Amino acid sequence: MINYQEILDKIYNEVYAEQYRGKVADYIPALARVPVDKFGMAICTIDGREFIVGDAHENFSIQSISKVFTLTLAIDKAADTLWQRVGREPSGNRFNSLVQLEYENGIPRNPFINAGAIVVTDSIFEGIGKTKNNILRFVRELSNNQTISFDEEVAESERIYGDRNRALANFIRSYGNLNHAADDVLDVYFHQCAIPMSCIDLARGFLFLANKGFSPIANKQILNIRQAKRINSLMITCGLYDAVGDFVYRVGLPGKSGVGGGILAIIPNQLVVAVWSPGLNEAGNSLLGTLALELFTTYASNSIF
Numbered sequence: 001m002i003n004y005q006e007i008l009d010k011i012y013n014e015v016y017a018e019q020y021r022g023k024v025a026d027y028i029p030a031l032a033r034v035p036v037d038k039f040g041m042a043i044c045t046i047d048g049r050e051f052i053v054g055d056a057h058e059n060f061s062i063q064s065i066s067k068v069f070t071l072t073l074a075i076d077k078a079a080d081t082l083w084q085r086v087g088r089e090p091s092g093n094r095f096n097s098l099v100q101l102e103y104e105n106g107i108p109r110n111p112f113i114n115a116g117a118i119v120v121t122d123s124i125f126e127g128i129g130k131t132k133n134n135i136l137r138f139v140r141e142l143s144n145n146q147t148i149s150f151d152e153e154v155a156e157s158e159r160i161y162g163d164r165n166r167a168l169a170n171f172i173r174s175y176g177n178l179n180h181a182a183d184d185v186l187d188v189y190f191h192q193c194a195i196p197m198s199c200i201d202l203a204r205g206f207l208f209l210a211n212k213g214f215s216p217i218a219n220k221q222i223l224n225i226r227q228a229k230r231i232n233s234l235m236i237t238c239g240l241y242d243a244v245g246d247f248v249y250r251v252g253l254p255g256k257s258g259v260g261g262g263i264l265a266i267i268p269n270q271l272v273v274a275v276w277s278p279g280l281n282e283a284g285n286s287l288l289g290t291l292a293l294e295l296f297t298t299y300a301s302n303s304i305f
């Protein structure tokens, strides 16, 4: 049996020796205050074992990792129309880019770039308050943590500095691909990004993706096997924006990142691993988080390949 604790401890020591840790996201000022030297990692296996190292219990802003939660809700509720409104191809552009939207007529390339996630949130929209509650209830249930809530300060910071996301939402709406008012959908989107969670919360919360759609934490079938396969596949091709090729090359797993410095990765039928290091690379993905996951699959000789 692989000794995951030994591997995590080894990774922790190696990562701490790194001189350059990347740059904390500062385009959302509330995120710029997070100390760059934080590092945590957690593993949850589908048979109930958990391993942690460093700041694995400390909350950070999940940011774009929330796009996996909302896609999960949408795939279950709005699947018939969803794929007419959002594509399934890697974008090759930054996560908040506008360029493709015009020549692709307001259909975002995939659900994990900002434009796509805004459409996904629109597809599950049932009023601002209700949609926010639905998301929160879902995340709490999946992670078995009723204390998870929105960080209003981060959400407000995203709103104030959200001109680019407002541009995206309004542009999409001009093509008829947003059914609700742009500011209402963005209110929910900013809040879903501003959920603070820890590595252990995330590793528990996404166990259903490693376990054919069944969450051992919530003791519930969240998605069917085919739906779970599809979300994992989308993470392989689109989960780390325009750096997804490099990530999959190095790590060999489906993953999803956020500008809070978190990355979550799945080994199907085995485990979820979540890592947090707030310093980002140029693509907006955690620099040392990517390195830690690369070391993880290397030392464990365990990936999907």
Ligand code: GLN
Pocket: 062, 063, 064, 065, 095, 096, 114, 158, 165, 193, 257, 258, 259, 260, 284
């Ligand atoms: N809230 C961030 C944004 O909309 C999420 C981006 C990310 O994590 N990549 O810009």
